Amino acid sequence: KLPYAEPFRIKMVEEIRQSTREEREQWLKEANYNLFNLKSSQVFIDLLTDSGTGAMSDRQWGALMTGDESYAGSRSFEQLQNTVEKITGFKYLLPTHQGRAAENVLFSVLVKEGNVVPGNSHFDTTKGHIEFRKAHAVDCTIDEAFDINDLHPFKGNINLEKLEEIYKSHPKENIPFCLITITCNSSGGQPVSLENMKAVRELSNRYGIPVFFDSARFAENAYFIKKREKGQENRSIKEICKEIFSYGDGMTMSSKKDGLVNIGGFIALNSEETFRKASNFTIIYEGFITYGGMAGRDMAALAVGLDEATEFAYLESRISQVEYLGNKLIEYGIPVQKPIGGHAVFIDSLNFLPNVSRAEYPAQTLGLEIYKEAGIRTVEIGTLLADRDPETRENRYPKLELVRLAIPRRTYTNNHMDYIAAGIKNVYERRDEISKGYKITWEPDLLRHFTVQLEEA
């Protein structure tokens, strides 16, 4: 048996440059200690997000050259529509400029004030588009998801008792749909099992509630099903994807993840009535229904990307690289969420920096230390992101205070992974010296983590 190796070779490279620790300390000061304010030239390895940051293939670049920019009836739209139907089985397609735009269009049709939308852990923009409509996102994820050492193979699963409790305590008119996020980004890039999806579908059918997928990382979820769920090991990724979507009435998609493109999103569904209503909002918010805020060339590249992303060899190399980094950090004794997620490694900063008080944002403190040490940009998934309680305006301290290392697709080599692990190990070895965190000097009312300004406590 031979080890896996990338099913591609590199034909183009983009220079990245190192800097000095002094430069980085100065740049952080200028950035008000908010990593979103750094320029890309100030970052050596960028793990801020896997969203839209991956590499396209030569076939995708080729498709860009043949994009059909017709305002209506574009050939590129048809190519995309055929590919989406082949992979998901959904008949109707509405392109949008990215995932949150798909949420905006679909939720404009389905989500009303006072509604309840249960599911596993909703992503921030998804929750934002629900709460913006004065509805409530209810997290019904299994409890194991919040224990970073629990090795449950499908921590994205929905707790059926919690879900049925919601179905029993609200009239079905008040529950527009149940939303299954695959993989579940907010709980660590964890997958949902086919068995759980099937059970959610059957329970939802009993109560007459539709089921939708937030499908940003659906191909990675299919890979985990193939690798971890009994009876699935001999099925192709595409077969597993078809079964996944057979349990839903429709999907939203951020193509910037498992679409392998730098911009784009879409809605796909089976209900002609919902499609007609969503078409109106697409025209208002995104563009005519055969381009929806995407250029024809981007739809052409996306059609190729979806095909490439649902191939086992690509997924094996992508997810094995994330596991490689995660296992190296575990080897160094660094507390990370297990099992390792599909698109990112999540560091438990409460265990990493026990001397930093929660009021001084330990995850942000760790992210800043990693950048100072090695020029690596990460993102805080903790108190800053959790924001303040709308009534009391007090900080909401989440169970997990994480630093996410999101790995872009087909972008870095395992030498970069070794470098990342070594940089974090250096910080870990001097963790006892880190006892001061940061305090906020300015913050906006909404989604503060993007623009918050901090200073050393």
Ligand SMILES: CC1=C(O)/C(=C\N=C(/C)C(=O)O)C(COP(=O)(O)O)=CN1
């Ligand atoms: C599960 C999920 C996401 O992870 C997501 C965006 N995620 C980002 C930007 C991330 O850094 O994880 C979005 C929004 O997609 P968008 O960034 O608007 O294309 C929807 N669902």
